[in-house]
Amino acid sequence: MEDITATTNEYNTDYILYQSDYCSKEYVARVGSIAIPIFFSIVIILSLIGNVMVLVILALYESLQSLTNIFILNLAVSDLMFTLGLPFWACSFIWGWIFGDAVCKGVNFVFFIGFYSSILFLMLMTIQRYVAVVYPLSDWETGQKFVFVPILAWVVSAAAAIPASVQSSVVSDPNDPNSLHCEPNSESDKFVVIYLQNFFFVSAFIVMAFCYIRILQTVFRTRAQRRHRTIKLIFCIVVVFFVSWAPYNIVIFLQLLSHHEIKAFLECNVSKHLDYALYVFKFLAFSHCCLNPVFYAFIGVKFRNHLKMILQKVFQRQRVTDHDQQRIATVQTQCSVL
Structure with a gap:
């Protein structure tokens, strides 16, 4: 009996120590509540200036009969939609979610439409560049036969954003009932949203990598005077897209492993390091909306x-x-x- 009691007390002591250590993330949360609003504010300002300038230039000086300009226009709009969600997330890191359940669903819907449409239009611009270089006699660039493509991209983005909107609501923090958050209703709902993000990223990157490899092969076979400049531009576009989104998608996937009770990811230090990594890579990924105008618009001579x-x-x-x-x-x- 004494052995059983001693074993039970030892187990309870170890469990309490483990729980207190594992749940002690106040400093991590404090870092996020300071760093994320500051960084998001910078991204919001740069994204608004850059993408609005793109829209102004397209409206005043460019023809929207070109499919390339249509894609640039839609990409700027999707980046602005993505940017609209950042002020709400920045405020939620400071005061919690104070905007109500309807705004929670609406912000998630608009935010993820911007997120998915941005990836799709980057992929479509890559496909357009691939067709223009590898199949130069194609009439893809005229855009008259492909007006439905941007519409289809928006429909797919809206459909993909529905789960993040419908399955999200305002929930209270288990450790602080007065602190509210806009989050998925359950762990399974969270899995759906994250797996969908991973699927979009992996699919888009596979398509982009294939297209740019074929583009580079074609460019190397030609004797274009500006071959090296084209290669540098293509290399920058691929690297920026991958570096921006790959680490973020890897981290959110690794965090899911802790929910599947994989022992290595349940340790306190590992969990904290993943939280810090998520902050850093979220900064990097979300800043892509203000980098797109530079690489897809302002880098052009016109x-x-x-x-x-x-x-x-x-x-x-x-x-x-x-x-x-x-x-x-x-x-x-x-x-x-x-």
Whole structure:
């Protein structure tokens, strides 16, 4: 009897120590509540400036009969939709979710539409680039026969975003009932959302990798004068996409293993390291929405020239306004002297 009691007490002691160590993530949460809102604010500002500028340039100077410009337009819109969810997530890291259940579902829907459509339009732009280089006689670039493609991409994105919206609600923190979070209703719902994210990323990367390998093979066989510049651009696009999203998808997948009670991922230190890694790689992944304008728009010569024209007009108008104000001030001064 004494042996049983001693064994039970020892087990309970070990269990309590393990639980207190495992659940002690206050410092991790504090780091996230400070770092994530700051970083998200920077991403929001850069994304709004870059993507709105893309839309302005397309509206003023470019023709939307080109399929490339149609994809750039839709990519900018999807990145802006993705960006709209970031202020809500930033606020939730500071004060918890204070916006109610309806806003929780709506923000998830808009956010994930932006997320999935951004990946799809990056993939479609890659396919378009592949067809233009590998099959240069194709009429893909005209876009007249492929108007349905962007519409189909938005439909697929909306369908993929439905689970994240419908299966999310406002739940209270088990350790702090006063702290609310916008999260999936159950572990199985969370699995569906994460597996869907992983599926989209892996599928898109396989397609992009295949297309760019074939593009590079075609470019190396030709004697184009700007071959090295094209190779550098293609290399940057693939690397940025992979580096931005691959670590994030790997970490969220590894965190799922702890929910499947795999022993190695239940240890306190491993769990904390995964939380820190998730913060860092979430920063990297979510910043992709403000990098897209650079790599898919402003890196082009025409877009750079259009941007210069806009900036020149803005500064020229500002100089004219300052000059007029200075003349008015001078006239008022002379009148007051008289």
